[in-house]
Amino acid sequence: MKTRGIIVRNFSHYYGQVRSLNNINLDVYRHEILGIIGPAKSGKSTFLACLNRLNDLIPGSRVEGKIEVDGQDIYGPDVDVVALRRKLGIVFATPVPLPMTIYENVVFGLRLLGNDERRELDRIVEDSLEKAGLWNEVKDRLHTSALKLSGGQQQRLCLARVLALKPEYILLDEPTSGLDPISTMKIEESLRQLKKDYTIILVTNNTKQAARVADRTAFFLMGELVEIDETHVIFTRPMDKRTEAYLEGKFG
Amino acid sequence: MTPLERNDRLIRIGLLMIALSAISILAIITVFIFEQGTPIMFKYGLKSFLLGRDWYPTEQSFGLLPMIVGSLMVTAGALIIGVPLGLASAIFLTEFSHRRLTRILKPVIELLAGIPSVVYGFIGLMFLVPFIRENFGGPGLSVLAASIILGIMILPTVISIAIDSIRAVPDSYREGSIALGATKWQTVRLVVLPAARSGIVAGIILGMGRAIGETMAVIMVAGNAANIPDSILAPVRTLTSNIALEMAYAGGEHREALFATGVILFIIIMILNTLANVTTARQRRK
Amino acid sequence: MSLRLKLKPKTEQKIIQVILYSFTSIAVLVLVFILVVILKNGLPQLSLEFLTRNPVDMGREGGILSTIVATIFLTLIALLVATPLGVGTAIFLTEYTTESWITRVIRFGAECLAGIPSIIFGLFGFILFVNKLKFGWSMLSGGLTLAFMVLPTIIRTSEEAIKAVPEAYRLVSFSLGSTRWQMVTRVVLPSALPGIVTGIILSVGRSIGETAAVIFTAGSALRLPTSVFSSARTMSVHFYIMAKEGISMPKAYGTAAVLVISILLINVTTYYLMEKYIRRKK
Numbered sequence: 001m002k003t004r005g006i007i008v009r010n011f012s013h014y015y016g017q018v019r020s021l022n023n024i025n026l027d028v029y030r031h032e033i034l035g036i037i038g039p040a041k042s043g044k045s046t047f048l049a050c051l052n053r054l055n056d057l058i059p060g061s062r063v064e065g066k067i068e069v070d071g072q073d074i075y076g077p078d079v080d081v082v083a084l085r086r087k088l089g090i091v092f093a094t095p096v097p098l099p100m101t102i103y104e105n106v107v108f109g110l111r112l113l114g115n116d117e118r119r120e121l122d123r124i125v126e127d128s129l130e131k132a133g134l135w136n137e138v139k140d141r142l143h144t145s146a147l148k149l150s151g152g153q154q155q156r157l158c159l160a161r162v163l164a165l166k167p168e169y170i171l172l173d174e175p176t177s178g179l180d181p182i183s184t185m186k187i188e189e190s191l192r193q194l195k196k197d198y199t200i201i202l203v204t205n206n207t208k209q210a211a212r213v214a215d216r217t218a219f220f221l222m223g224e225l226v227e228i229d230e231t232h233v234i235f236t237r238p239m240d241k242r243t244e245a246y247l248e249g250k251f252g
Numbered sequence: 253m254t255p256l257e258r259n260d261r262l263i264r265i266g267l268l269m270i271a272l273s274a275i276s277i278l279a280i281i282t283v284f285i286f287e288q289g290t291p292i293m294f295k296y297g298l299k300s301f302l303l304g305r306d307w308y309p310t311e312q313s314f315g316l317l318p319m320i321v322g323s324l325m326v327t328a329g330a331l332i333i334g335v336p337l338g339l340a341s342a343i344f345l346t347e348f349s350h351r352r353l354t355r356i357l358k359p360v361i362e363l364l365a366g367i368p369s370v371v372y373g374f375i376g377l378m379f380l381v382p383f384i385r386e387n388f389g390g391p392g393l394s395v396l397a398a399s400i401i402l403g404i405m406i407l408p409t410v411i412s413i414a415i416d417s418i419r420a421v422p423d424s425y426r427e428g429s430i431a432l433g434a435t436k437w438q439t440v441r442l443v444v445l446p447a448a449r450s451g452i453v454a455g456i457i458l459g460m461g462r463a464i465g466e467t468m469a470v471i472m473v474a475g476n477a478a479n480i481p482d483s484i485l486a487p488v489r490t491l492t493s494n495i496a497l498e499m500a501y502a503g504g505e506h507r508e509a510l511f512a513t514g515v516i517l518f519i520i521i522m523i524l525n526t527l528a529n530v531t532t533a534r535q536r537r538k
Numbered sequence: 539m540s541l542r543l544k545l546k547p548k549t550e551q552k553i554i555q556v557i558l559y560s561f562t563s564i565a566v567l568v569l570v571f572i573l574v575v576i577l578k579n580g581l582p583q584l585s586l587e588f589l590t591r592n593p594v595d596m597g598r599e600g601g602i603l604s605t606i607v608a609t610i611f612l613t614l615i616a617l618l619v620a621t622p623l624g625v626g627t628a629i630f631l632t633e634y635t636t637e638s639w640i641t642r643v644i645r646f647g648a649e650c651l652a653g654i655p656s657i658i659f660g661l662f663g664f665i666l667f668v669n670k671l672k673f674g675w676s677m678l679s680g681g682l683t684l685a686f687m688v689l690p691t692i693i694r695t696s697e698e699a700i701k702a703v704p705e706a707y708r709l710v711s712f713s714l715g716s717t718r719w720q721m722v723t724r725v726v727l728p729s730a731l732p733g734i735v736t737g738i739i740l741s742v743g744r745s746i747g748e749t750a751a752v753i754f755t756a757g758s759a760l761r762l763p764t765s766v767f768s769s770a771r772t773m774s775v776h777f778y779i780m781a782k783e784g785i786s787m788p789k790a791y792g793t794a795a796v797l798v799i800s801i802l803l804i805n806v807t808t809y810y811l812m813e814k815y816i817r818r819k820k
Contacts, residue, residue, distance in 0.1 A: 086715040096706040109714035270626035275647025340561030368747030437551040465655025467750040525653040
């Protein structure tokens with residue numbers, strides 16, 4: 001049974017006078033992996049930022065239309081933005097471990113809530129790192145600097161850091177764009193496992209990645225949603241000429 | 253508004269209050285100095301303050317001209333000594349010396365910027381003043397002594413800012429000039445220095461501000477006679493020394509006259525600050 | 539420029555190089571000379587006794603303990619006041635506002651304050667703290683005056699340090715559900731700490747060396763200060779008075795040596811911190 005988690009209706013976004021997203025309409029179902037593909041500057045990353053209101057931080061950012069998450073209008077007047085960002089955790093393209101230990105990185109968000117219960121934190125750290133597929137590699141050096149990890153490990157740490165917050169949704173913004181094939185494979189494997197408990201939106205500039213892991217795929221172009229459908233439909237029988245052209249590598 | 257947003261707004265207002273502290277302190281200082289110093293200037297006339305040659309504060313004679321001239325003379329002297337030495341050092345250390353030498357000398361020079369002014373004054377008193385007295389005549393405590401000490405004091409400032417602005421000139425400028433057959437010095441004179449000019453000027457103005465505002469070192473070597481000096485070997489009193497020398501025992505109108513001295517000093521410094529701001533702003537815009 | 543001799547460029551270059559070389563030598567030698575003289579005459583005066591006894595007979599005999607204590611406490615008061623103000627200002631400028639007329643006014647204030655001569659601070663402190671607020675000549679008056687004097691330094695260095703913190707850290711912190719204040723205290727300030735500390739140490743150096751602003755606000759009592767309302771004489775003031783009045787040149791040299799060594803140590807520490815900090819950033 002498919003339940004709708006996120007509902008986007010007539011949604012547009014502007015940086016100052018420039019429109020970066022134009023009249024987006026889509027739904028995200030619970031426990032699916034939604035892939036978003038499209039060339040650079042097509043609005044994919046902006047769309048992710050709008051979902052947990054990180055776009056608020058950019059001066060001149062403005063939105064029209066509506067986004068509902070679990071029935072709540074997230075641009076409504078009484079929204080607790082901080083709680084919203086916990087509910088929709090995000091992993092960025094470049095892994096950015098904070099300049100502290102591996103352990104402290106994972107529990108950063110929990111400590112913000114005033115959770116300093118050592119035993120519980122230990123448990124969450126192990127659990128989150130396990131889910132992100134990093135536990136075995138770092139369990140002996142949790143209290144060393146996170147900056148010393150390799151790029152792939154850092155990205156999995158960033159994923160673990162998000163998981164520690166027990167979010168409902170995980171937003172991934174080209175999470176493997178800077179990684180080697182083996183690290184990419186590990187992250188994709190984690191995502192397939194995570195689908196059971198979370199809803200995942202995966203922005204990627206690698207169409208093959210969407211084909212490998214996404215249940216449904218959306219194609220963005222120049223701020224517009226061109227089409228969205230089951231992944232195998234998008235990749236085999238796209239409705240739109242532009243989708244076909246992009247997938248064939250004619251532009252992008 | 254959620255509680256978190258309200259909290260954030262409160263913190264922002266608190267920080268704004270703190271951030272306004274610097275400008276408030278500046279305002280309070282200005283108000284206090286002017287409040288204490290200007291009434292007496294208007295009572296006896298601005299002209300008698302600025303152009304009067306006689307400073308007998310216990311007999312209602314408050315001519316500040318000797319001190320204004322004195323401050324300008326020693327500051328000019330400091331620049332005549334400090335700027336060529338400082339600039340030459342900066343050019344040498346950036347363009348002509350071994351990189352390793354520069355790496356050692358630049359920090360050494362910057363460390364010396366921290367030596368307290370009283371120490372400079374003391375060295376001047378012990379070595380420079382007797383040297384001038386024995387070799388050039390006069391009391392030794394003089395315009396010359398004050399200029400040399402101030403010139404040395406501003407050296408670290410001038411050198412380190414000049415080095416920074418010369419280093420900021422892109423290497424491509426130098427390569428272009430050398431490729432056209434210019435010698436190293438021609439490159440420096442015709443390409444590097446003009447490009448670094450406003451930074452160098454800002455450094456000189458900063459040094460000038462330091463020289464005109466310096467007090468203790470000047471008192472120790474300048475002789476402090478409240479007359480317009482007739483030669484560079486004659487003693488001199490600056491605006492700053494005038495305040496420091498008499499503040500401890502001055503009362504009534506005498507004290508107000510010292511604040512009036514402060515007002516004039518303050519105005520001169522503000523003009524210099526504005527000049528420095530304008531030049532650095534121009535540098536930044538480039 | 540029109541009178542310039544017509545020289546071959548190569549010859550001109552040679553001559554200029556000699557001139558530059560000699561000017562640089564003069565500048566460096568003079569500065570080093572000052573250091574050598576102070577250390578050569580001052581170091582023989584130093585002993586445990588000199589550092590641990592109070593001055594006797596106006597400083598002709600005894601040590602400089604009370605002036606060391608006064609210097610330390612005055613500097614502490616100055617920093618306790620100036621650090622929160624300076625760091626708070628820097629946080630506001632970098633994290634809580636965008637460039638506007640307010641930030642320009644704040645920066646203008648700080649820059650002007652940095653240019654005001656210390657004697658003016660002395661005059662101001664004398665009128666406000668000593669007279670109007672009736673703190674008298676005291677460590678409190680002196681400390682507050684110094685705080686105002688070093689405030690611009692702390693603002694500038696803290697602002698630079700905070701700006702050097704990568705933007706991505708802020709984004710990550712927000713994305714993990716932090717408020718702006720949590721982001722500042724848990725991510726930005728810890729990363730900017732070395733730079734902020736550098737500014738504070740620089741201010742310590744300036745406070746220790748200052749004379750003009752202190753002598754009219756903290757006074758020049760030679761007793762060991764007992765409270766913040768005690769008048770006190772710092773090392774710099776003590777050195778100034780001994781040298782100016784010719785009380786005791788050996789003791790003056792000794793004081794100067796302590797003064798110069800502490801400031802050099804402080805500056806070397808700062809330099810080391812900055813180097814390390816900058817290298818780590820790159």
